[in-house]
Amino acid sequence: MPCRNRLARWGPPGLAVLLLLAGAEPRAAMAASLSPQEVQVLGKALGFVQLPPDGATTVAVVYASGNAGSRADAEQIAAEIGDGVRVGSIILKPQVIDVAALASIEPAVIVSAADANGDAVMRASRARHALCVTAELAAVQSGSCIMTIRSNPRVEIVLNAEAARAAGVVFPIAFHMMVREL
Amino acid sequence: MSSSRRFTGPIGGLLALLLGGFALGMQASAQSLDYGMYEQLFDEPVTDSATGKPQRASEAPANIEIITQDDIRRSGAVTIPDVLQFIAGVDVRSYGIADAEVGIRGYNQAYNPRLLVLVNGRQVYSDDYGHVEWPTIPVQLDEIRQIEVIKGPNSALYGFNAVSGVINIITYDPLHDSINVATLRGGTQDYRSGSVVGTGQIGDAAGVRLSLGGFRASDFAPGNLAPAEAVSRLSPMAGVFNLDARVKFGAGVEGFFEASDADTRYAEENFTDAFDTQSKQTNSFRAGVNADTSIGLLSFSAYRNAESVSIYAPTIADLPTWGTEAVIVVQASDLVKVGAEHSLRIGLEYRNNAATSPGAIQGTIGYQVYAASAMWDWQIAPALSLTNAVRVDTLRLSYSGTLASGSGLTMADYNNAGFTVPSFNSGLVFAVTDRDTLRLMLARGVQVPSLIDFGWQIPASQDSPVVTVGNPGLRPSIVYNAELDYDRAVPAIDSTLRAALFAQRTDDLISEPYAATPVIGPAGLPVLQSANVGSSDAIGVELGIKGHAASGFRWNASYAFVSTTDHTTLDTGPLTTNPVDYAQAVPRHVVILGLGYSHGAWEADVMGRWQSSYRDYQATGTGPYLQPVEIDNYVTLNARIGYRVTDHLLLSMVAQQFNAPSLIQTAGPPVERRLIGMVTIRF
Numbered sequence: 001m002p003c004r005n006r007l008a009r010w011g012p013p014g015l016a017v018l019l020l021l022a023g024a025e026p027r028a029a030m031a032a033s034l035s036p037q038e039v040q041v042l043g044k045a046l047g048f049v050q051l052p053p054d055g056a057t058t059v060a061v062v063y064a065s066g067n068a069g070s071r072a073d074a075e076q077i078a079a080e081i082g083d084g085v086r087v088g089s090i091i092l093k094p095q096v097i098d099v100a101a102l103a104s105i106e107p108a109v110i111v112s113a114a115d116a117n118g119d120a121v122m123r124a125s126r127a128r129h130a131l132c133v134t135a136e137l138a139a140v141q142s143g144s145c146i147m148t149i150r151s152n153p154r155v156e157i158v159l160n161a162e163a164a165r166a167a168g169v170v171f172p173i174a175f176h177m178m179v180r181e182l
Numbered sequence: 183m184s185s186s187r188r189f190t191g192p193i194g195g196l197l198a199l200l201l202g203g204f205a206l207g208m209q210a211s212a213q214s215l216d217y218g219m220y221e222q223l224f225d226e227p228v229t230d231s232a233t234g235k236p237q238r239a240s241e242a243p244a245n246i247e248i249i250t251q252d253d254i255r256r257s258g259a260v261t262i263p264d265v266l267q268f269i270a271g272v273d274v275r276s277y278g279i280a281d282a283e284v285g286i287r288g289y290n291q292a293y294n295p296r297l298l299v300l301v302n303g304r305q306v307y308s309d310d311y312g313h314v315e316w317p318t319i320p321v322q323l324d325e326i327r328q329i330e331v332i333k334g335p336n337s338a339l340y341g342f343n344a345v346s347g348v349i350n351i352i353t354y355d356p357l358h359d360s361i362n363v364a365t366l367r368g369g370t371q372d373y374r375s376g377s378v379v380g381t382g383q384i385g386d387a388a389g390v391r392l393s394l395g396g397f398r399a400s401d402f403a404p405g406n407l408a409p410a411e412a413v414s415r416l417s418p419m420a421g422v423f424n425l426d427a428r429v430k431f432g433a434g435v436e437g438f439f440e441a442s443d444a445d446t447r448y449a450e451e452n453f454t455d456a457f458d459t460q461s462k463q464t465n466s467f468r469a470g471v472n473a474d475t476s477i478g479l480l481s482f483s484a485y486r487n488a489e490s491v492s493i494y495a496p497t498i499a500d501l502p503t504w505g506t507e508a509v510i511v512v513q514a515s516d517l518v519k520v521g522a523e524h525s526l527r528i529g530l531e532y533r534n535n536a537a538t539s540p541g542a543i544q545g546t547i548g549y550q551v552y553a554a555s556a557m558w559d560w561q562i563a564p565a566l567s568l569t570n571a572v573r574v575d576t577l578r579l580s581y582s583g584t585l586a587s588g589s590g591l592t593m594a595d596y597n598n599a600g601f602t603v604p605s606f607n608s609g610l611v612f613a614v615t616d617r618d619t620l621r622l623m624l625a626r627g628v629q630v631p632s633l634i635d636f637g638w639q640i641p642a643s644q645d646s647p648v649v650t651v652g653n654p655g656l657r658p659s660i661v662y663n664a665e666l667d668y669d670r671a672v673p674a675i676d677s678t679l680r681a682a683l684f685a686q687r688t689d690d691l692i693s694e695p696y697a698a699t700p701v702i703g704p705a706g707l708p709v710l711q712s713a714n715v716g717s718s719d720a721i722g723v724e725l726g727i728k729g730h731a732a733s734g735f736r737w738n739a740s741y742a743f744v745s746t747t748d749h750t751t752l753d754t755g756p757l758t759t760n761p762v763d764y765a766q767a768v769p770r771h772v773v774i775l776g777l778g779y780s781h782g783a784w785e786a787d788v789m790g791r792w793q794s795s796y797r798d799y800q801a802t803g804t805g806p807y808l809q810p811v812e813i814d815n816y817v818t819l820n821a822r823i824g825y826r827v828t829d830h831l832l833l834s835m836v837a838q839q840f841n842a843p844s845l846i847q848t849a850g851p852p853v854e855r856r857l858i859g860m861v862t863i864r865f
Contacts, residue, residue: 174236181522
């Protein structure tokens with residue numbers, strides 16, 4: 001199949017050339033960890049949850065047990081939140097926690113750091129009716145977490161509506177219409 | 183997970199009395215489109231004006247320009263047309279200090295019927311003569327959140343008359359926005375104006391916003407107007423009131439009530455291109471409910487607009503007295519998301535219009551409209567969406583009164599008349615990259631004949647031996663539009679570039695009665711009758727860039743081109759009764775530039791507009807005859823400087839058209855330089 005081989009060989013660079021000729025750029029990859037701007041977006045998104053949190057709100061920043069990289073990512077996210085990020089009347093307060101200990105606290109929000117997504121996070125989200133947020137799109141696609149956020153170059157929110165429904169996290173219809181749903 | 187509730191604002195106490203403990207038991211829930219919250223979330227304006235579905239402005243399948251409250255303030259505008267004149271593709275003709283005609287992408291004229299204007303979705307377009315009377319819009323500039331300018335037809339959502347475009351004026355939401363502000367203005371031309379806006383809220387369960395404003399001034403000098411025209415122009419004045427209340431009835435259920443009243447008097451160029459002074463009282467009432475349910479966002483609303491008009495034109499001996507008009511609109515819709523990729527909206531609408539005039543209609547002309555619509559938005563891929571919307575309107579005409587003798591019209595002609603007409607909008611939006619977006623749009627819009635186009639009834643008289651009548655057999659104008667847009671974000675200079683290319687065709691153009699060529703009627707008298715008079719084509723380009731920098735600078739630049747070709751039976755000769763020559767009626771080229779700077783408490787802006795020549799028409803003062811007036815190209819420059827004394831006090835000075843003491847912008851009175859001082863107090 002020489003024709004198909006040529007397409008496979010020249011297709012991607014050809015597309016890249018076409019995009020460059022059009023002054024376009026390929027879509028950027030999702031960031032590995034939540035940035036301070038994305039934490040702000042998280043706080044604003046919380047305002048749309050039916051019965052939103054108010055005042056000091058615990059954000060469980062979860063890392064994978066025995067995973068140093070995951071823990072470092074969680075601590076980086078927690079450091080970005082610092083003593084508390086205020087968005088409207090909500091004050092996000094981070095608590096870094098091993099995923100194995102997640103069942104011991106009652107957070108309103110779970111931020112799942114790198115490699116921490118999985119059944120434990122999903123179970124905690126559903127048990128606590130907590131909004132789960134992660135930078136890992138695959139976790140949202142699989143339904144183990146509810147939402148992923150990026151802020152650069154423009155704000156993008158990807159929502160797993162089924163996962164949100166299962167966790168009892170309810171958003172208005174207008175919100176569903178303006179985010180990207182899986 | 184609780185929210186505090188408290189009575190705030192100067193009228194919060196009144197609200198508390200009205201709503202009592204009923205409101206206190208309600209749950210907080212952001213269910214309606216909270217523009218402010220969504221704008222903060224996505225860092226860009228949001229809208230539901232393009233399709234009926236809430237969307238980020240950058241993702242809407244329409245060419246939409248959103249003018250924010252900051253834009254309005256920095257423009258120094260004192261009227262909404264003042265704001266619009268610096269938007270690419272928008273043509274604003276000032277026929278006086280208060281009278282303006284606004285067109286989008288060509289086809290502007292005195293009493294322009296092709297632009298639909300709404301306030302929060304309620305039409306403020308007058309169906310009697312088919313145009314917008316801007317001074318009667320009961321909204322203060324301080325209470326506007328954003329003005330949404332949609333270019334091109336959008337009849338599949340809004341129905342009739344959304345053909346050149348739609349302007350939806352979105353005010354602050356009394357549930358979510360506490361706006362308390364008073365503004366006083368004074369300046370040249372004896373201009374005095376004042377407005378006050380107050381909001382009361384009961385926590386997040388209920389809110390009401392009241393506004394009151396008015397102005398008076400001496401109009402521009404008549405210039406070259408014929409004496410018979412000049413004496414018909416009285417100094418303008420207006421007083422308007424508006425109430426907007428919203429209540430949460432429970433989780434996901436909101437009710438709203440709106441009421442307005444306007445009492446205005448201003449000199450205008452009317453549909454025959456003659457000048458008069460119109461005194462008009464308008465009022466409106468609207469109520470509705472939105473419910474976020476398991477079967478979608480259900481919306482129901484009903485409103486009634488009413489107006490009463492009298493005309494002052496002392497040199498016309500047999501001036502027909504005008505009268506009243508009312509329109510009742512009932513709308514219901516359901517907006518639902520089906521799966522992750524599909525949004526559907528279905529809608530039903532009923533309209534009942536009636537205009538009564540003992541002089542000009544010799545009775546009552548009206549119609550009822552039944553409409554059904556559907557919108558389907560399909561997110562084909564993360565970067566690609568397709569929206570299709572369709573609507574079908576059925577109109578049934580009715581007339582009661584005395585038909586003008588000698589026209590040959592019968593009651594059966596009216597009471598068996600009507601039509602069913604479809605419209606559609608389709609839009610493909612492709613986010614090629616994070617910075618580049620392409621939009622391809624196709625549309626079929628519908629312009630309905632105005633009530634006077636249908637029902638005008640002026641018999642022959644001693645002073646005017648001509649019968650002038652409407653036409654119950656008129657067909658609606660159909661406007662087809664094809665458009666390709668390209669948006670590119672340029673983060674290096676914090677700017678957005680937009681290019682638009684469009685082609686448009688209008689079939690069955692409608693001419694008002696006096697524009698017709700006389701024919702001899704069955705009684706042997708000359709008859710002027712409104713008619714469908716042919717077609718028109720337009721092509722155009724718009725290029726624009728708008729941005730700002732952290733240094734405090736902001737800028738915008740745009741170029742708009744439109745070329746129109748007519749294929750009509752209208753007489754465009756040197757002495758005519760036809761005020762419409764679309765091919766010449768708007769400038770082909772318009773360049774707009776703006777530069778602003780903010781530093782600390784200071785902000786300064788300069789805006790300029792150059793437009794090429796165009797042709798307008800002027801009444802000769804003899805019968806219905808008109809003469810063409812070539813309007814040379816001109817530049818107009820506006821400037822504003824503002825100083826925020828405290829968080830509660832803003833002082834500003836505005837110079838409109840500071841580059842020339844007087845400019846001929848239309849066939850009406852020359853537009854004069856204006857200097858205006860403003861004091862804005864927030865409380």
